[in-house]
Amino acid sequence: MATVAAPPVQKSISDNISGWIKQRVLAKRGPLTPPFELEYRHIFVLPTKFGSGFGFMLVCMALGGLNFNNNMALILVFLLGTIAQLTTLIAYRNLSGLKIDSVWSEPVFCGEDANFRVFVSNREDRQRFAIQAGFNQAQDCKDFKLNSSDSFLLKHPTLSRGWLEMPSFRLETRFPLGLFKAWSWVFPQTRCLVYPEPAKKAPPLPRSGHGQTGRPAKGDGDEIHGLRKYQAGDSIHRVAWRASARHDELYSLEMESPREDACELDWDLLKGGDHETRLSILTAWVIAADHKQLSYSLKLPGTQIAAGKGASHRSQCLESLALYLL
Amino acid sequence: MLDQRGILWVIATLVISMLPQLASMPVQLVAITLLPVAWRILAEFRHWKPMPIILRILATALAVAVLVSTYGGLVGRRAAVSMLVLMLALKLLETFRIRDARIVASLALFLCGTQFLFSQGPAMIVYIVACLLSSLIAFIYLQRSEAFAVLGKAPETDRKLLTELAFGASMMGLALPVGLALFLLFPRWGSPLWGLPEDALDARSGLSDSMTPGSIQSLFMDDSPAFRAQFETGIPSNSELYWRGPVFWNFDGQSWKVSYLSRNLEADNKPDPENAAFRYVVQMEPTEQKWLFALDYPAMIPGNTKLTMDYQLITTRPITQLREYVMASDPGFHDSPELKQTLRRAALDLPEGFNPKTAEMMANWRKAAQSDAEIIQRTLQYFNQQQFRYTLNPPLLSQHTVDEFLFDTQAGFCEHYASAFTVMMRMAGIPARVVTGYQGGYYNNVGSYVLVRQSDAHAWSEVWVSGSGWTRIDPTAAVAPERVEQGAVESLDQRRYMLDFQWLRNARNTFDLFQRGWNIWVVAFGADSQSRLFSIFGWEILGPAKLVIAMLTAILVIGAIIFLLAPLLLKFRSSKKPDPLSLLWKKFIRKLERAGVVSKPSMAAMELAANANSQLGYKGDVIFRIAELYTLCRYSRDAGRQTELAELINTFQSRSIS
Numbered sequence: 001m002a003t004v005a006a007p008p009v010q011k012s013i014s015d016n017i018s019g020w021i022k023q024r025v026l027a028k029r030g031p032l033t034p035p036f037e038l039e040y041r042h043i044f045v046l047p048t049k050f051g052s053g054f055g056f057m058l059v060c061m062a063l064g065g066l067n068f069n070n071n072m073a074l075i076l077v078f079l080l081g082t083i084a085q086l087t088t089l090i091a092y093r094n095l096s097g098l099k100i101d102s103v104w105s106e107p108v109f110c111g112e113d114a115n116f117r118v119f120v121s122n123r124e125d126r127q128r129f130a131i132q133a134g135f136n137q138a139q140d141c142k143d144f145k146l147n148s149s150d151s152f153l154l155k156h157p158t159l160s161r162g163w164l165e166m167p168s169f170r171l172e173t174r175f176p177l178g179l180f181k182a183w184s185w186v187f188p189q190t191r192c193l194v195y196p197e198p199a200k201k202a203p204p205l206p207r208s209g210h211g212q213t214g215r216p217a218k219g220d221g222d223e224i225h226g227l228r229k230y231q232a233g234d235s236i237h238r239v240a241w242r243a244s245a246r247h248d249e250l251y252s253l254e255m256e257s258p259r260e261d262a263c264e265l266d267w268d269l270l271k272g273g274d275h276e277t278r279l280s281i282l283t284a285w286v287i288a289a290d291h292k293q294l295s296y297s298l299k300l301p302g303t304q305i306a307a308g309k310g311a312s313h314r315s316q317c318l319e320s321l322a323l324y325l326l
Numbered sequence: 327m328l329d330q331r332g333i334l335w336v337i338a339t340l341v342i343s344m345l346p347q348l349a350s351m352p353v354q355l356v357a358i359t360l361l362p363v364a365w366r367i368l369a370e371f372r373h374w375k376p377m378p379i380i381l382r383i384l385a386t387a388l389a390v391a392v393l394v395s396t397y398g399g400l401v402g403r404r405a406a407v408s409m410l411v412l413m414l415a416l417k418l419l420e421t422f423r424i425r426d427a428r429i430v431a432s433l434a435l436f437l438c439g440t441q442f443l444f445s446q447g448p449a450m451i452v453y454i455v456a457c458l459l460s461s462l463i464a465f466i467y468l469q470r471s472e473a474f475a476v477l478g479k480a481p482e483t484d485r486k487l488l489t490e491l492a493f494g495a496s497m498m499g500l501a502l503p504v505g506l507a508l509f510l511l512f513p514r515w516g517s518p519l520w521g522l523p524e525d526a527l528d529a530r531s532g533l534s535d536s537m538t539p540g541s542i543q544s545l546f547m548d549d550s551p552a553f554r555a556q557f558e559t560g561i562p563s564n565s566e567l568y569w570r571g572p573v574f575w576n577f578d579g580q581s582w583k584v585s586y587l588s589r590n591l592e593a594d595n596k597p598d599p600e601n602a603a604f605r606y607v608v609q610m611e612p613t614e615q616k617w618l619f620a621l622d623y624p625a626m627i628p629g630n631t632k633l634t635m636d637y638q639l640i641t642t643r644p645i646t647q648l649r650e651y652v653m654a655s656d657p658g659f660h661d662s663p664e665l666k667q668t669l670r671r672a673a674l675d676l677p678e679g680f681n682p683k684t685a686e687m688m689a690n691w692r693k694a695a696q697s698d699a700e701i702i703q704r705t706l707q708y709f710n711q712q713q714f715r716y717t718l719n720p721p722l723l724s725q726h727t728v729d730e731f732l733f734d735t736q737a738g739f740c741e742h743y744a745s746a747f748t749v750m751m752r753m754a755g756i757p758a759r760v761v762t763g764y765q766g767g768y769y770n771n772v773g774s775y776v777l778v779r780q781s782d783a784h785a786w787s788e789v790w791v792s793g794s795g796w797t798r799i800d801p802t803a804a805v806a807p808e809r810v811e812q813g814a815v816e817s818l819d820q821r822r823y824m825l826d827f828q829w830l831r832n833a834r835n836t837f838d839l840f841q842r843g844w845n846i847w848v849v850a851f852g853a854d855s856q857s858r859l860f861s862i863f864g865w866e867i868l869g870p871a872k873l874v875i876a877m878l879t880a881i882l883v884i885g886a887i888i889f890l891l892a893p894l895l896l897k898f899r900s901s902k903k904p905d906p907l908s909l910l911w912k913k914f915i916r917k918l919e920r921a922g923v924v925s926k927p928s929m930a931a932m933e934l935a936a937n938a939n940s941q942l943g944y945k946g947d948v949i950f951r952i953a954e955l956y957t958l959c960r961y962s963r964d965a966g967r968q969t970e971l972a973e974l975i976n977t978f979q980s981r982s983i984s
Binding site: 070072086129130147174 | 442457509520
């Protein structure tokens with residue numbers, strides 16, 4: 001079973017501070033859910049680790065400059081300090097006014113990463129640079145041209161089937177110098193449907209359905225089934241010239257007629273094993289049946305989905321598997 | 327991932343900030359410093375891996391060894407800053423991550439700050455601007471590659487180098503008023519909390535506490551300003567401008583040294599400032615020595631200074647900063663009408679066994695002469711009539727310096743003449759001593775002050791004559807009178823170095839006015855100037871409470887400036903004109919809205935048109951035509967259609983439709 005480890009969470013001081021701020025924001029104002037525009041009261045600015053180190057260096061330089069009354073050194077320090085201060089404003093402006101339009105995700109199988117797409121638009125006549133998005137660590141980064149929109153892709157590991165509530169994420173920018181970071185927490189009310197993980201070694205697809213069963217009639221037909229060695233009597237039009245050229249032997253195409261096939265995927269067919277194993281085998285069956293374009297029905301205790309095929313049928317089956325007993 | 331642009335700008339920042347230090351470093355150290363820089367640049371283009379740690383340690387050890395052997399230890403600011411430069415250059419060998427690159431760029435700015443220990447001239451503005459600008463660009467690029475590290479590589483934007491330069495420059499421009507406000511208003515310390523240890527000084531320029539042949543000669547090549555004097559009274563003629571500095575009593579056959587007596591005994595008899603003929607303010611460049619310079623004879627004693635018994639002004643601490651003092655001089659003062667026996671002995675003392683030929687000649691002159699004045703006169707005539715040459719490149723002298731100078735080489739510089747003359751006087755039994763200092767100066771008409779350069783350094787003699795006391799005799803004037811009348815550089819008929827032209831010297835002398843203003847307004851700005859500034863607001867002396875008020879005012883002013891100026895910057899950031907097509911489309915939507923059409927931003931152009939038609943009950947095709955044209959212009963980049971669209975939208979009358 002492929003487990004995806006959650007990204008390592010490093011708790012630094014600034015993480016703690018930002019976590020605290022997040023709690024405060026949540027407690028005071030309630031969650032901010034898309035669509036909404038980032039305003040001054042949503043945006044926080046704090047120095048980064050590099051910014052604090054840089055500040056410390058400036059303080060040392062200022063002390064030296066003051067002690068020796070070295071005015072040029074002081075001018076340098078004051079200029080650098082003011083520029084650093086200015087970048088807080090630039091970072092803030094880089095985020096402010098950004099609009100989070102919607103957050104959206106497609107169902108995934110358990111074990112895969114849930115992909116959340118955050119659609120963001122820049123409605124203003126100014127560019128924005130290097131805006132990062134992520135849950136704890138930044139996962140995606142985008143520039144925004146004037147009056148443009150784009151989307152961030154945020155991945156989150158899935159550990160169990162069912163609904164995965166998207167955790168709060170943040171939009172962050174350290175533009176332009178990396179001395180300060182401005183960020184804003186977003187509390188999306190978006191969830192991702194997680195299907196059960198398909199079993200790796202599922203038993204063969206049960207073919208006891210009411211449709212026609214057995215091997216499809218080979219010979220004449222419209223669909224290519226495979227290759228076989230050329231036999232005397234095979235039509236010259238059926239010779240697979242390309243394959244034959246590769247193997248110094250003649251091959252001819254084996255054709256079959258498309259035909260309706262059906263199977264019944266029944267919970268009760270699987271004796272033994274716990275719920276999750278059964279669900280995961282059923283999931284694997286649904287995928288296999290869909291792949292083979294069979295018509296299939298699904299029977300779970302308390303739920304019955306009539307035979308059918310196609311994408312919507314597939315997602316209906318998978319959804320009921322995902323949410324079984326939840 | 328550190329990208330190429332980022333590291334190259336970090337290296338550029340480092341190299342720019344190293345430049346002044348490199349210029350003052352011995353050539354082997356410069357080579358050692360530039361080697362890792364070159365390696366790192368090559369590594370970037372050839373995709374080399376970081377150097378193994380063993381090699382890095384070895385390189386560092388080697389570099390430090392060369393540094394220590396060059397400077398003879400790590401004492402002194404030059405050596406310490408050279409160490410910083412060397413370490414930063416070596417740090418490049420392991421700079422392959424954003425974190426390291428940021429450290430290097432930040433410390434390059436620190437290095438930039440240390441350079442002002444050595445020079446605070448106006449030319450350093452260019453240096454500050456260059457360092458700041460390139461570091462800002464480096465930081466911008468580093469931030470960019472850091473932010474996009476999650477994607478591997480930062481996407482290209484239309485932010486080209488010129489944009490970054492303009493952005494950096496505008497940040498600096500915005501920071502400038504606030505920075506200057508901080509500079510003026512930030513409370514300064516009246517006195518330093520800690521001082522530099524004296525052995526950390528490098529005694530880099532100016533006259534020193536000994537005089538050997540060649541010591542003033544080397545100063546003669548240096549055109550940097552020594553001090554400036556602004557006269558309240560009339561300006562003395564050039565031949566009166568003898569700026570008194572170190573006085574030497576002790577001669578060991580080769581060189582002249584200051585004596586303990588003269589440095590430590592204070593003058594009993596001080597000139598009266600009331601009688602002073604000249605009053606002036608001296609603005610002295612730091613020398614890291616203890617002498618203040620004044621015309622003969624100093625009648626005032628600045629703070630933390632003593633006036634010695636041979637009228638040297640000696641400060642308690644070396645002068646490490648620009649210093650300004652008010653001075654008055656009384657040229658008519660009688661220095662020591664009576665000479666004490668101990669001093670007479672000191673002023674006649676000569677080492678045994680040196681210069682026998684001169685001693686013999688002086689003994690003969692003594693016998694022939696009636697008075698001391700006659701001997702003095704004869705000696706000066708001797709210098710004047712024999713074929714003595716005033717030259718910058720005299721032959722080297724070995725043991726009997728005075729004999730060789732007088733009878734063989736007959737060529738020398740002021741120090742040779744002063745030294746020989748003083749020895750001759752002592753041999754003839756006349757008390758004599760050597761005085762060094764500066765002679766002359768350039769009078770700047772515009773600023774009406776006298777500028778004295780290091781190249782004006784001079785040495786002369788003083789003899790004690792009963793009745794008039796110590797009397798100044800300048801033997802150089804006997805050989806080359808133009809030295810005293812025109813100045814040391816002008817009296818020379820050869821160029822001292824390749825670019826030594828008269829017009830260049832004139833230009834520099836005129837430019838010095840700016841340098842002086844810079845000194846007064848920037849370099850010398852301190853606690854005193856600040857309280858003078860505050861006195862404009864009626865605060866004569868700032869108590870703690872008022873200081874707090876001043877600070878708060880400063881913060882308010884600064885905050886106001888930031889918030890007034892910020893929109894300017896942010897406007898610059900979005901200086902790109904919005905797309906004219908969107909403007910047209912918005913105009914059209916506004917027109918529709920006025921007619922009562924409800925539209926949503928999510929609607930496509932054709933959808934909107936259909937919507938508008940149905941809402942307005944309009945059957946014509948103008949709206950559709952506009953939507954179609956807009957779609958075409960937007961997606962097929964058909965520029966010609968845009969004028970057509972503009973015309974349609976401009977003539978579109980919603981009222982006539984509804």
